[in-house]
Amino acid sequence: MKPLESVLLMLFSGLAGTTAAHAAQPQAAAVSPWRLQPVTLARGGGAGTAAAAMPAAPWASHVFALDDGSYEDSIGMGTDTPTATQAGAVWLNRFHVAEAVTVDSISILWPTQAAGTLVGLQANLVVYHDADADGDPGNALRIGSDHLVTIAAVGAFQTYPTSFAVAGAGDLYIGFVDQWALAGGYKPRLFPAALDQSSDQGMSWLAAASTPPTDIVDLGANDLLGTSAQFGVPGNWLIRATATSGVSDVIFRDGFETPDAGVAAGGAARS
Numbered sequence: 001m002k003p004l005e006s007v008l009l010m011l012f013s014g015l016a017g018t019t020a021a022h023a024a025q026p027q028a029a030a031v032s033p034w035r036l037q038p039v040t041l042a043r044g045g046g047a048g049t050a051a052a053a054m055p056a057a058p059w060a061s062h063v064f065a066l067d068d069g070s071y072e073d074s075i076g077m078g079t080d081t082p083t084a085t086q087a088g089a090v091w092l093n094r095f096h097v098a099e100a101v102t103v104d105s106i107s108i109l110w111p112t113q114a115a116g117t118l119v120g121l122q123a124n125l126v127v128y129h130d131a132d133a134d135g136d137p138g139n140a141l142r143i144g145s146d147h148l149v150t151i152a153a154v155g156a157f158q159t160y161p162t163s164f165a166v167a168g169a170g171d172l173y174i175g176f177v178d179q180w181a182l183a184g185g186y187k188p189r190l191f192p193a194a195l196d197q198s199s200d201q202g203m204s205w206l207a208a209a210s211t212p213p214t215d216i217v218d219l220g221a222n223d224l225l226g227t228s229a230q231f232g233v234p235g236n237w238l239i240r241a242t243a244t245s246g247v248s249d250v251i252f253r254d255g256f257e258t259p260d261a262g263v264a265a266g267g268a269a270r271s
């Protein structure tokens with residue numbers, strides 16, 4: 001695996017001091033303490049293809065996906081020296097909705113590991129609502145509370161039922177926390193986020209604290225917050241979701257509803 005400190009030093013020169021007051025320009029400040037910080041991002045090198053294409057979507061659902069079904073790398077936060085360890089982070093895909101919805105499932109493709117396995121570990125599913133939809137989730141509101149799920153298999157999408165109720169229009173940031181490693185120092189070092197590098201939709205995000213633990217309630221309280229490209233690994237996390245609109249749908253005479261939205265490809269136009 002190749003450490004990314006040099007890339008990160010460049011990309012994050014400027015995040016120093018952008019803590020709770022984190023505003024609209026996450027890369028805009030002045031001095032980086034990066035070399036003093038113990039936790040960095042690295043690649044796990046795994047690759048694979050999803051066994052199944054999309055999670056099944058019920059009628060009247062939004063289907064959220066950014067990836068092409070195959071991942072070319074896997075990514076994790078942690079340390080390389082003196083010992084390789086993992087630190088938990090918040091891995092998120094951004095989507096836009098024009099109305100209140102309930103996120104009723106989240107699907108994640110867990111990547112295979114060069115060493116160790118994710119099977120048996122518990123991840124925390126998370127959803128954040130950025131009502132101002134300005135491309136900065138630093139002030140996004142976390143929806144609901146911890147939703148721990150067990151990783152049962154790798155290399156294929158695992159679909160977990162959820163009930164995250166989002167009150168209105170805006171951007172949704174949907175994903176997971178590698179909860180087992182949240183305190184940092186976890187061994188062996190694992191790479192929980194499968195990355196589709198065939199394209200970069202600019203909608204895959206990562207929030208982390210350079211000194212663990214990552215704040216999973218207030219994303220803006222973390223000194224590392226940006227898109228995968230801003231972390232030097234452009235691409236899309238293999239995180240998908242479905243959501244059901246809170247409004248009533250058209251009912252036809254034959255009794256079938258029409259879907260009120262199609263695939264939302266990575267957040268539509270911003271205001």
Ligand SMILES: [Ca+2]
Pocket residue numbers: 068069070071072196197198199
């Ligand atoms: Ca791919």
Ligand SMILES: [Ca+2]
Pocket residue numbers: 130131132133134135136137138139140
């Ligand atoms: Ca915002």
